[in-house]
Amino acid sequence: xxxxxxxxxxxxxxxxxxxxxxxxxxxxxxxxxxxxxxxxxxxxxxxxxxxxxxxxxxxxxxxxxxxxxxxxxxxxxxxxxxxxxxxxxxxxxxxxxxxxxxxxxxxxxxxxxxxxxxxxxxxxxxxxxxxxxxxxxxxxxxxxxxxxxxxxxxxxxxxxxxxxxxxxxxxxxxxxxxxxxxxxxxxxxxxxxxxxxxxxxxxxxxxxxxxxxxxxxxxxxxxxxxxxxxxxxxxxxxxxxxxxxxxxxxxxxxxxxxxxxxxxxxxxxxxxxxxxxxxxxxxxxxxxxxx
Amino acid sequence: xxxxxxxxxxxxxxxxxxxxxxxxxxxxxxxxxxxxxxxxxxxxxxxxxxxxxxxxxxxxxxxxxxxxxxxxxxxxxxxxxxxxxxxxxxxxxxxxxxxxxxxxxxxxxxxxxxxxxxxxxxxxxxxxxxxxxxxxxxxxxxxxxxxxxxxxxxxxxxxxxxxxxxxxxxxxxxxxxxxxxxxxxxxxxxxxxxxxxxxxxxxxxxxxxxxxxxxxxxxxxxxxxxxxxxxxxxxxxxxxxxxxxxxxxxxxxxxxxxxxxxxxxxxxxxxxxxxxxxxxxxxxxxxxxxx
Numbered sequence: 001x002x003x004x005x006x007x008x009x010x011x012x013x014x015x016x017x018x019x020x021x022x023x024x025x026x027x028x029x030x031x032x033x034x035x036x037x038x039x040x041x042x043x044x045x046x047x048x049x050x051x052x053x054x055x056x057x058x059x060x061x062x063x064x065x066x067x068x069x070x071x072x073x074x075x076x077x078x079x080x081x082x083x084x085x086x087x088x089x090x091x092x093x094x095x096x097x098x099x100x101x102x103x104x105x106x107x108x109x110x111x112x113x114x115x116x117x118x119x120x121x122x123x124x125x126x127x128x129x130x131x132x133x134x135x136x137x138x139x140x141x142x143x144x145x146x147x148x149x150x151x152x153x154x155x156x157x158x159x160x161x162x163x164x165x166x167x168x169x170x171x172x173x174x175x176x177x178x179x180x181x182x183x184x185x186x187x188x189x190x191x192x193x194x195x196x197x198x199x200x201x202x203x204x205x206x207x208x209x210x211x212x213x214x215x216x217x218x219x220x221x222x223x224x225x226x227x228x229x230x231x232x233x234x235x236x237x238x239x240x241x242x243x244x245x246x247x248x249x250x251x252x253x254x255x256x257x258x259x260x261x262x263x264x265x266x267x268x269x270x271x272x273x274x275x276x277x278x279x280x281x282x283x284x285x286x287x288x289x290x291x
Numbered sequence: 292x293x294x295x296x297x298x299x300x301x302x303x304x305x306x307x308x309x310x311x312x313x314x315x316x317x318x319x320x321x322x323x324x325x326x327x328x329x330x331x332x333x334x335x336x337x338x339x340x341x342x343x344x345x346x347x348x349x350x351x352x353x354x355x356x357x358x359x360x361x362x363x364x365x366x367x368x369x370x371x372x373x374x375x376x377x378x379x380x381x382x383x384x385x386x387x388x389x390x391x392x393x394x395x396x397x398x399x400x401x402x403x404x405x406x407x408x409x410x411x412x413x414x415x416x417x418x419x420x421x422x423x424x425x426x427x428x429x430x431x432x433x434x435x436x437x438x439x440x441x442x443x444x445x446x447x448x449x450x451x452x453x454x455x456x457x458x459x460x461x462x463x464x465x466x467x468x469x470x471x472x473x474x475x476x477x478x479x480x481x482x483x484x485x486x487x488x489x490x491x492x493x494x495x496x497x498x499x500x501x502x503x504x505x506x507x508x509x510x511x512x513x514x515x516x517x518x519x520x521x522x523x524x525x526x527x528x529x530x531x532x533x534x535x536x537x538x539x540x541x542x543x544x545x546x547x548x549x550x551x552x553x554x555x556x557x558x559x560x561x562x563x564x565x566x567x568x569x570x571x572x573x574x575x576x577x578x579x580x581x582x
Contacts, residue, residue, distance in 0.1 A: 154457065
């Protein structure tokens with residue numbers, strides 16, 4: 001990757017209150033303080049999205065989710081205008097037409113009052129094989145009950161935070177078990193989400209995803225998948241899902257912004273099928289999003 | 292705080308394999324990349340300790356715990372020699388005689404192979420009032436069963452990671468409830484630890500702390516407190532502790548490296564007493580540690 005297809009934009013003030021300044025800097029230099037709570041405590045939030053041919057996909061749902069994450073963490077309100085402008089600048093500045101764009105906001109330097117924020121864009125990787133052939137996925141205990149976001153909001157479930165070490169550890173556990181990715185289960189036996197994805201199940205022409213009142217993220221790619229379902233005359237539903245339904249379903253997918261849509265071809269070591277026609281058509285719809 | 296009493300030392304290679312170089316840099320400049328997994332995922336580990344009159348307190352237990360955290364996160368082994376040397380340099384370089392020293396290691400730049408590490412030292416704050424008069428503490432659900440470190444090690448309980456957003460959120464919840472700090476309970480009803488401290492209970496001449504096989508950190512200040520107990524002819528025990536024991540105990544303390552020892556003077560809104568003589572004597576012992 002060259003430095004012209006990678007873009008780093010620092011925000012003078014992520015809240016936009018003191019300044020709406022956006023500065024393009026060298027992504028290979030250091031721009032974060034060791035005193036920043038983003039690094040010392042993982043105390044911040046992020047979003048990641050695809051920008052294809054100049055279009056930041058599902059930008060507004062991502063910005064809305066970022067605002068929700070900020071509220072869950074009692075962070076100052078991010079200026080969605082500033083982040084929107086920075087995303088647009090990153091897309092314009094980069095020489096690449098297919099970008100992964102990350103939006104970050106931290107609580108800033110410990111003891112200070114200013115937040116830290118940036119937008120970073122780089123060319124996305126190639127997910128062709130995973131999208132076509134599927135992934136080997138294991139289910140892992142997330143340790144929390146499905147209702148923990150309601151009973152114990154300080155656990156920050158449902159917020160997209162920089163404290164993602166557990167999500168990385170879960171994927172390493174999958175790799176140790178000769179698998180590629182993870183579907184988390186609640187301690188009381190419900191299907192939650194992947195470390196970086198939303199779970200979608202197919203039962204004939206009915207498509208189901210775990211309800212977001214279970215301390216999980218509202219998936220932006222999954223929402224677009226449901227649009228695709230609605231447009232093609234299928235039915236969709238948000239509800240509780242049990243692990244045996246992951247076995248019984250005609251297809252299981254993991255939807256996320258960058259990988260977009262990958263089918264599950266093996267679950268907990270057992271091969272499973274998926275609807276290749278629906279998978280290909282939905283992927284085409286997701287990649288073709290113009291907003 | 293001046294820049295001469297604050298010291299930031301960057302490690303050329305935290306594993307010590309490629310280099311044992313240590314560079315002193317301006318702590319007010321930026322030295323971390325936005326691509327560092329320490330900030331993008333809270334994917335790293337840390338330790339914090341007190342250095343009083345040239346002595347890094349409980350340095351060896353802190354280094355041993357850092358090595359355990361690295362193993363739990365599948366990080367490369369940190370070079371304890373390099374961190375030991377950096378701590379010594381920080382103490383020598385600073386003009387302050389009472390320092391908070393932080394040791395950090397991250398997984399480094401995403402996609403790279405090198406870890407990132409530094410040691411930072413600054414003068415400690417003043418905890419006189421809290422140590423003498425105590426804190427108002429609330430109990431909060433940690434969401435996990437007490438045995439989750441055994442059943443689900445990918446949840447990283449028992450590792451001191453940079454993914455500490457939940458710990459910060461818990462303290463904000465305490466502040467919302469007009470309290471100062473938190474004692475976490477497991478979802479199945481055991482006393483765990485504070486967001487940044489170890490819980491110690493006194494029953495006459497018997498001192499108890501929650502067993503570390505419950506996904507909680509081995510406390511370095513608590514270990515020194517138990518040395519004090521042993522030396523003064525009292526008995527000590529690691530075991531399961533239930534919330535009603537926090538009410539029944541003669542005293543409850545929170546032990547940690549920087550605040551050292553603070554008594555709990557109010558629990559969940561109810562005033563409670565503590566043994567002022569033991570509290571003062573133990574604090575004096577902790578502050579006087581020469582190793």
